[in-house]
Amino acid sequence: MAGTWIFVEQRDGNIRKVTYEMLSEAKKFGDEVAAVVFGKGVEALAPEFAKYGADKVYVVEDDVFANYNTGAYVAQMVAMINEFKPNAVLFAHTFNGRDFGSRLAQKLQLGLATDAIAVELSAGKGLFTRAIYAGKALAKVEVAGEPVLGTIRPGVCEVGDVSGAGAVVKPAVAATAADVYQTVKSFVPTVSARPELTEADVVVSGGRGCKGPDGIKLVEQLADLLGAAVGGSRASIDSGWLGHELQVGQTGKVVNPNLYVAAGISGAIQHLAGMSSSKFIAAINTDTEAPIFNVSDFGVVADLFKVIPTLVSELKK
Amino acid sequence: MKVLVCVKQTFDTEAKIELKDGKIADAGINLIINPYDEVAVEGAIQLKEKGVAKEIVVVAAGSDKAMDAIRTALAMGADRGVLVQQDTAADEFARAVALADAIKAENPDIVLAGHVAADDGSSQVPTRVAEILGFPHINVITSIEVAGGKATCSSEADGGTQVTEVSLPAVISSQVSWNEPRYPSMKGIMAAKKKPVATVAAAAADNKVKIVEFSMPPAKAAGIKIEDEPEVCATKLAEWMKNTVKVELK
Numbered sequence: 001m002a003g004t005w006i007f008v009e010q011r012d013g014n015i016r017k018v019t020y021e022m023l024s025e026a027k028k029f030g031d032e033v034a035a036v037v038f039g040k041g042v043e044a045l046a047p048e049f050a051k052y053g054a055d056k057v058y059v060v061e062d063d064v065f066a067n068y069n070t071g072a073y074v075a076q077m078v079a080m081i082n083e084f085k086p087n088a089v090l091f092a093h094t095f096n097g098r099d100f101g102s103r104l105a106q107k108l109q110l111g112l113a114t115d116a117i118a119v120e121l122s123a124g125k126g127l128f129t130r131a132i133y134a135g136k137a138l139a140k141v142e143v144a145g146e147p148v149l150g151t152i153r154p155g156v157c158e159v160g161d162v163s164g165a166g167a168v169v170k171p172a173v174a175a176t177a178a179d180v181y182q183t184v185k186s187f188v189p190t191v192s193a194r195p196e197l198t199e200a201d202v203v204v205s206g207g208r209g210c211k212g213p214d215g216i217k218l219v220e221q222l223a224d225l226l227g228a229a230v231g232g233s234r235a236s237i238d239s240g241w242l243g244h245e246l247q248v249g250q251t252g253k254v255v256n257p258n259l260y261v262a263a264g265i266s267g268a269i270q271h272l273a274g275m276s277s278s279k280f281i282a283a284i285n286t287d288t289e290a291p292i293f294n295v296s297d298f299g300v301v302a303d304l305f306k307v308i309p310t311l312v313s314e315l316k317k
Numbered sequence: 318m319k320v321l322v323c324v325k326q327t328f329d330t331e332a333k334i335e336l337k338d339g340k341i342a343d344a345g346i347n348l349i350i351n352p353y354d355e356v357a358v359e360g361a362i363q364l365k366e367k368g369v370a371k372e373i374v375v376v377a378a379g380s381d382k383a384m385d386a387i388r389t390a391l392a393m394g395a396d397r398g399v400l401v402q403q404d405t406a407a408d409e410f411a412r413a414v415a416l417a418d419a420i421k422a423e424n425p426d427i428v429l430a431g432h433v434a435a436d437d438g439s440s441q442v443p444t445r446v447a448e449i450l451g452f453p454h455i456n457v458i459t460s461i462e463v464a465g466g467k468a469t470c471s472s473e474a475d476g477g478t479q480v481t482e483v484s485l486p487a488v489i490s491s492q493v494s495w496n497e498p499r500y501p502s503m504k505g506i507m508a509a510k511k512k513p514v515a516t517v518a519a520a521a522a523d524n525k526v527k528i529v530e531f532s533m534p535p536a537k538a539a540g541i542k543i544e545d546e547p548e549v550c551a552t553k554l555a556e557w558m559k560n561t562v563k564v565e566l567k
């Protein structure tokens with residue numbers, strides 16, 4: 001048993017940032033770090049993983065892996081685990097990553113720690129810290145197994161200045177079309193020039209205090225100046241001002257940006273669940289009692305309709 | 318067609334979490350049906366209203382308290398319930414084993430669930446259940462069409478919307494934006510009291526994940542709060558963003 005494997009999340013060759021975060025993090029455990037990438041035409045990506053710490057890159061290319069599908073990916077991973085015996089396999093806690101991890105863990109009759117915000121690996125054992133009850137408590141859990149399996153929340157590990165040899169290994173293709181049991185009919189990317197919520201360095205969110213599309217426009221204007229993703233509270237999503245995929249909170253997305261700006265958001269416990277672990281939090285709210293101020297690093301008690309335009313021009317100075 | 322819905326009893330999302338003797342204190346906590354599971358129940362009822370589903374069975378694994386989650390689903394419109402008696406300390410693996418065992422006995426065409434439980438949820442149970450039963454699965458759905466022995470669902474994936482088709486029987490887990498769950502009517506609540514709920518023992522399975530310790534998140538240091546004219550507030554906020562956060566402008 002040796003090596004920490006990081007499953008690469010990519011779509012059409014676009015790698016999710018969390019992959020690099022996990023590669024850098026894995027380097028801390030002293031064990032060999034390998035990136036594992038399945039797809040079509042993905043061998044060209046190998047040097048990318050070396051830059052972030054991969055000593056090895058397992059590349060598996062076949063038509064059956066062109067897009068993520070649970071059946072073929074699990075069959076391939078099981079064969080590789082049996083052949084190479086990694087100590088741990090980590091996935092991103094994303095739509096595909098948790099799906100892959102869960103089905104693989106059950107197939108191998110193993111435990112899996114999901115949505116971890118911290119990880120420590122040693123031989124045959126993983127200690128994972130999970131935020132539970134919407135971040136109101138933490139649970140440290142131990143997963144034993146060969147391999148140790150876990151999914152890591154995007155944005156919690158730092159991309160480090162580490163590199164690895166990135167030696168390419170090409171395991172045999174062990175999955176066929178017969179392993180596929182889900183037909184992906186279409187994938188329609190969300191059209192947005194802005195970064196994705198869970199990957200963005202800065203998130204600017206608007207709540208009911210935006211009062212309508214005009215207020216949301218101000219939020220968007222500030223977001224675009226900062227190269228930020230736009231998010232919202234449930235109130236602004238339910239009002240139809242923003243798409244559901246932009247909801248931040250317990251029943252929305254969990255974000256971990258460097259800066260989170262909450263404009264016209266009261267800071268209900270369910271909203272805090274999705275953003276309170278951001279590195280810096282700024283709040284703009286007319287109500288000095290708003291609970292968002294309890295978690296903010298910089299709060300201004302003022303009207304967002306007056307603050308944001310001045311803020312935009314001041315930032316540009 | 319028989320639709321089965323997995324419902325978990327969870328803490329109210331407003332609940333204040335405290336530790337007692339190193340464990341999460343549950344005394345006095347208001348319990349609710351997991352919000353995602355409520356959406357799954359509503360989805361099942363809508364399938365019945367469309368004539369796709371004939372019977373809706375709800376299954377919960379847990380202590381006797383989980384009966385409330387079953388009754389809520391029955392009051393919304395599900396037909397009958399199964400309570401799988403299991404220690405609430407069962408992990409995702411043990412719960413999936415117990416649920417799959419109970420589900421197998423029901424032989425449903427569609428198994429609905431929430432994609433994550435709002436308490437210590439792991440986003441694992443539905444997918445694990447599917448693996449045990451040898452069913453395909455689709456997670457985080459926002460719509461479903463059932464026809465010709467197949468289910469076609471839209472899912473909220475990272476960075477876009479994915480449409481996936483699977484053959485039935487299948488396990489399908491919900492996203493909250495799928496629908497708006499109905500409130501149980503007075504009539505529904507009365508009717509629920511008479512609907513049958515079977516109690517079965519959980520299939521034996523040992524936990525795979527061990528909880529080493531619970532703790533509270535570190536308290537956040539108090540921040541700066543400014544009450545002044547909006548222009549002054551904006552100027553100071555801009556300075557903080559530039560000097561402390563060191564934002565980069567596009």
Ligand SMILES: Cc1cc2nc3c(=O)[nH]c(=O)nc-3n(C[C@H](O)[C@H](O)[C@H](O)COP(=O)(O)OP(=O)(O)OC[C@H]3O[C@@H](n4cnc5c(N)ncnc54)[C@H](O)[C@@H]3O)c2cc1C
Pocket residue numbers: 206207208209210232233234235236247248249250251252253263264265266267268269270271274284285286287290302303304305330352
């Ligand atoms: C099971 C469950 C799950 C939930 N999940 C989520 C979730 O994932 N995400 C989420 O966000 N919510 C969630 N909620 C809802 C949550 O409880 C709150 O209702 C919601 O977050 C409120 O949104 P808000 O802060 O925009 O609105 P409000 O609470 O109405 O706050 C609006 C704020 O705007 C301020 N304001 C008004 N005018 C101005 C102005 N001109 N300038 C500046 N400030 C102004 C007000 O002072 C107020 O604080 C959930 C609730 C439940 C029960």
Ligand SMILES: Nc1ncnc2c1ncn2[C@@H]1O[C@H](COP(=O)(O)O)[C@@H](O)[C@H]1O
Pocket residue numbers: 323324325326351353354376377378379409412416429430431432433434437438439440441442443
């Ligand atoms: N004890 C349980 N009883 C019934 N359903 C459950 C139970 N635990 C999990 N589930 C189902 O699995 C979903 C995801 O839970 P989890 O994987 O724990 O986040 C929930 O929304 C439920 O539908």
